[in-house]
Amino acid sequence: MGEEVDTSGVHCRLDELLAEKGMTLTRLSELVGVSLVNLSVLKNDRAKAIRFSTLTSICDALGCDVGDLLTVRASHRPQE
Numbered sequence: 480m481g482e483e484v485d486t487s488g489v490h491c492r493l494d495e496l497l498a499e500k501g502m503t504l505t506r507l508s509e510l511v512g513v514s515l516v517n518l519s520v521l522k523n524d525r526a527k528a529i530r531f532s533t534l535t536s537i538c539d540a541l542g543c544d545v546g547d548l549l550t551v552r553a554s555h556r557p558q559e
Contacts, residue, residue: 488552493522496541496548511536 497504504522508515513533520526538545 487527489524490550490552491521491524491526492548492550493518493537496543500541502541507537507540510540513537 493504497507504518505515507513508518511518511533513536517526521529534545534548538548541548
């Protein structure tokens with residue numbers, strides 16, 4: 480079986496934000512109370528859903544807004 484392909488068009492910028500903050504995924508896991516495995520799934524764009532409470536906790540820990548963390552790929556935006 481191959482890897483599932485994300486068709487949602489949503490990209491998680493967790494790697495980039497962690498690098499900007501000089502924080503590890505392990506430290507973020509400790510701060511927000513989310514398992515390392517679940518954060519890794521999110522970071523690698525394999526998540527199918529995320530709880531608003533988890534999203535809020537991650538953004539609080541990284542000092543960012545939801546739009547900084549999650550973006551929509553250009554190929555999935557409606558054409559004007």
